[in-house]
Amino acid sequence: MICKDQIIFPEIPLNDYQHYCNPVMPVVGIDDLAMYIPKLYIDYKDFAEARGINPQKLEYGIGIKKMAIADTNQDSACMAANACIKLMQKNHLHPEDIGRIYVATESSLDESKAMNSFVIGMLEQIYGDCSFEHAGGIECKFACVSGSYALYDNANWIRAEENNGQAAIVVVSDIAKYDIGSTGEYTQGAGAVALLVKENPRLLAFDPKVPSTTIKNEYDFYRPFGKETPLVNGSYSNLLYLISVRKAFDAYKEKAIKTGLIQLKDGESITDHIDFFAVHLPYRKMGEKALAYLLRHEWRYLPRWKHVIKEVGMSEPQPKDPRGTIESILADTEFMKADEQFRRAFMQTSFYNEVYEKKMASSLEASAIIGNLYTASMYMGLRSMLEFEFKKGTDLEQKRIGFGSYGSGSSAMVFSGTVQSQYKEVVSKMDLDSEIGPRQKLTMEEYERLHRNERGFNDSIIQAHKEFVLVRVGGNTAEKAGLRVYNYVS
Ligand code: COA
Numbered sequence: 001m002i003c004k005d006q007i008i009f010p011e012i013p014l015n016d017y018q019h020y021c022n023p024v025m026p027v028v029g030i031d032d033l034a035m036y037i038p039k040l041y042i043d044y045k046d047f048a049e050a051r052g053i054n055p056q057k058l059e060y061g062i063g064i065k066k067m068a069i070a071d072t073n074q075d076s077a078c079m080a081a082n083a084c085i086k087l088m089q090k091n092h093l094h095p096e097d098i099g100r101i102y103v104a105t106e107s108s109l110d111e112s113k114a115m116n117s118f119v120i121g122m123l124e125q126i127y128g129d130c131s132f133e134h135a136g137g138i139e140c141k142f143a144c145v146s147g148s149y150a151l152y153d154n155a156n157w158i159r160a161e162e163n164n165g166q167a168a169i170v171v172v173s174d175i176a177k178y179d180i181g182s183t184g185e186y187t188q189g190a191g192a193v194a195l196l197v198k199e200n201p202r203l204l205a206f207d208p209k210v211p212s213t214t215i216k217n218e219y220d221f222y223r224p225f226g227k228e229t230p231l232v233n234g235s236y237s238n239l240l241y242l243i244s245v246r247k248a249f250d251a252y253k254e255k256a257i258k259t260g261l262i263q264l265k266d267g268e269s270i271t272d273h274i275d276f277f278a279v280h281l282p283y284r285k286m287g288e289k290a291l292a293y294l295l296r297h298e299w300r301y302l303p304r305w306k307h308v309i310k311e312v313g314m315s316e317p318q319p320k321d322p323r324g325t326i327e328s329i330l331a332d333t334e335f336m337k338a339d340e341q342f343r344r345a346f347m348q349t350s351f352y353n354e355v356y357e358k359k360m361a362s363s364l365e366a367s368a369i370i371g372n373l374y375t376a377s378m379y380m381g382l383r384s385m386l387e388f389e390f391k392k393g394t395d396l397e398q399k400r401i402g403f404g405s406y407g408s409g410s411s412a413m414v415f416s417g418t419v420q421s422q423y424k425e426v427v428s429k430m431d432l433d434s435e436i437g438p439r440q441k442l443t444m445e446e447y448e449r450l451h452r453n454e455r456g457f458n459d460s461i462i463q464a465h466k467e468f469v470l471v472r473v474g475g476n477t478a479e480k481a482g483l484r485v486y487n488y489v490s
Contacts, residue, residue, distance in 0.1 A: 025208055028155045029417050031167070031201035032426050033383055034087035036079050037191040037370055037436045039462045041066040042447050047186060050444040058186055063284025063364065067371035069442060069450060070175050070190040073460040073469040076107035077115050078486050080173035081122035081468045083194035087169065088123075090429075091196060095123070095131040099166030100154055104140040104147035104375045106223070106407075107174045109484065114139035118484060119171065122468045125488050137168075143221065144280050145407025147172035147375040152415070154197045155206050167198035174374035176282075179229045180451055187283045189371025193379040202422035203386070204401065209259050211415035212251035214244050221408035237408055239326050241280065242293040244412035245404040249294060252402075252414040261416075269298040274402035274416065276385055277360045281377040284367045290404060291360050292347050304351070311349040317342055362388035366432055378405055386423070387430040397421055464489040 044065050048055035058064050070079070080103050087093070101123075103116040116137045124131050140146040147170060154168035173192030178184030220237035223230040253270045256262040262273045271294065279290045299305050300316070309315060317338035319329050330336060346352055366384035373380050382401070389396055396419040405413045440462060442450070449455060457470055472485040 026159055026161070026199045027201070027205045028158045028197065028199055029201040029205040029420070030151075030203045030382075031196040031198045032087060032091055032203060033193055033195045033379065034083050034090060035191060035193050035376075035380065035383055035435055036082035036086060036467075037068050038070045038074055038079065039437060039439050040069045040071055040442050040450075041439050042069060042442050042444070044186075046441075046444050051181070051185070053186070061285065062186055063288075063368055064186060064371060066369045066439075067186075067188045068190045068439075069188070069447060071460045071462050071464075072450065072455045073457045073464065073471065074190075075109060075470050075484075076105050076173045076175055076192070077103075077109055077118040077484070078122065078468040078470055079175075079190065079192040080105070080115065080171040080194070081119045081486070083173065083192035084119060084123060084169060084171055085126060085468070087194040087196055093167075093196075095127045096134070097167055098132070098169055099135055099163050100157065100168040101132070101135055101137040102140060102150040102154060102168065102170045103137070104150045104170065104172045105174055106141060106143050106146070106374050108139065108141065110482065111225070115173075116171075118486065122486050122488065125468075125486075135166075142411050143407030143409050144174075144282070144374045144377065145405045145411050145413055147379065148403065148405035148413045148415070151195065151197060151206075152211055152413070158197065158199055159208070163199075167196055170195045170197055172373070172375035172379055174376055176372035176374050177229055177451070178232070180448065182229075182232070183234055184230070184232050187372045189373050189377075191370060191373045191376055191380070193373070193376040193383065195379060202420055203426050204382075204417040204423075205420055207256075207261055207400070207416045207418065210252055210255040210261055211413060212248045212255060213411060213413045214247040214251065215411040216244070218408070218410040220410060235330060236326060238286070238289070239330065240408070240410055241282075241286070241406045241412075242290060243326065244410055245279065245290060245406050245414065246294060246297050248412040248414040249297075249404065252416070256416075267303050269295075269302055271295060271298045271355070271402075273400065275359060275399035276363065276389070276401045277404065278363050278378055278381045278385055278401055279360075279404035280406040281364065281367045281381050282372050282374075284364045287360060287364050287367070287381065288347065288356065289343070291356060292343055292352060294404070295352060295355060296343075296346060299351075308346070308349060308351050311351065312342065312345045314342060314345065362392070369432075370436070378403065383430070384432065386419075386427045387432055390424070390427045390430070396423055396427070466490060 044058040045055050101116050120132045140150045150170045171194045175190040176188045220240045221232045281287050319332050319335040363381040363385035366380045399419045402416045471487050
């Protein structure tokens with residue numbers, strides 16, 4: 001058979017064409033992951049009392065019990081390096097096994113110098129000078145979605161066989177810090193997740209040819225240069241997240257059907273073919289809402305919808321202008337109120353709850369005790385799902401996980417992967433409590449002093465042990481302004 005590409009590139013020999021047209025694509029995905037969470041936290045009850053909020057709002061309305069807080073000597077770079085070193089040590093990896101280190105973050109430390117260069121510098125304190133000089137990588141930014149783009153790019157680097165047998169590490173690391181007294185303050189957190197991306201992974205193989213994205217210039221959440229905390233339009237960002245992920249999901253669905261990855265029978269929804277959902281988690285409750293939004297969208301035109309509506313007890317409200325902008329929909333207060341009522345009732349139905357309990361709940365466990373990790377939050381969710389499903393005795397082999405990643409500003413990416421046969425080797429060793437380690441509860445006074453940066457680097461609350469910490473920023477001369485020095489405390 002003559003392939004059509006032969007007409008375009010007639011100088012390529014047939015054998016190479018056959019390979020080009022019908023390549024055996026390497027199976028690529030996540031082999032393992034490691035998490036680093038700072039050892040300080042604030043408790044939701046203390047927080048609620050200090051801010052005059054009903055603690056039930058935090059526990060049930062937001063879904064937070066503990067928020068991880070970075071110490072004075074911790075930043076996004078040293079948390080990234082700490083997650084990386086954990087990943088390398090537990091997998092007995094050496095620098096020559098790694099061809100790329102990407103860091104995705106929205107807690108950038110320098111306008112020019114990439115965060116992965118700091119991370120390489122720290123790792124070389126352990127593995128020796130220049131031990132990573134053969135490797136490449138960049139810092140990636142697009143609010144909370146950039147880690148997913150980094151994973152996608154690195155998976156394709158391996159699929160293109162440019163990796164010379166090496167693996168990539170993608171680290172997602174962030175400190176979610178909002179203004180004191182703002183509504184974002186109870187959606188804070190800090191931590192990093194390092195993901196090992198390689199051929200024939202033990203954990204999860206990405207489904208090829210289906211990742212789908214959407215992008216738009218938006219101002220739902222942004223942090224201008226020099227500002228430590230973001231400017232946020234909370235309700236706008238919530239709705240934009242839902243709409244963006246839904247649009248990317250529509251594109252994913254089209255590709256999944258076209259490529260034959262998923263075959264739909266009459267009356268079926270593509271959500272029936274996804275065994276677990278891991279979505280961006282600025283806070284636990286947002287995951288629940290994202291699932292509700294997606295299921296409503298996917299089920300609305302299916303025969304099952306009439307049974308859903310019967311259980312909801314009201315018909316689905318329509319905005320005055322269904323083709324309106326997000327602003328016009330938010331301004332349609334009558335619709336927004338009715339839609340909230342519908343959403344809450346929908347989330348009480350047996351239809352929603354069956355999917356939620358089976359396909360999402362386990363991914364939200366870690367979020368409730370760690371908080372918002374921006375870029376890392378969805379991967380913390382994946383980590384949480386794998387561990388808690390395994391502990392429940394669920395057989396995860398060949399199960400499909402669908403990912404809904406969102407970054408303000410704004411872009412969404414939807415992709416999927418299937419759990420691989422060797423997953424137990426990795427997942428059976430997962431234990432969230434021991435991975436986080438012993439933690440110290442902060443008083444609200446201590447937390448606020450930390451928030452206002454009133455303590456110096458050398459005045460940390462916790463004595464670091466076996467981890468990288470920040471020891472100095474800047475030097476005595478103008479040329480050394482902004483220079484950051486990190487040490488490994490053994
Ligand atoms: N008991 C139980 N639940 C309660 C409660 C109580 N006593 N009081 C309020 N709640 C519920 C509300 O009903 C609401 O639930 P719902 O979402 O099911 O409607 C929930 O708590 C949140 O309260 P609400 O007043 O609607 O929001 P808020 O002003 O606290 O702000 C955010 C919430 C998320 C908008 C805000 O924290 C924020 O701006 N965060 C940063 C941006 C962000 O994370 N965006 C997400 C997309 S990236």
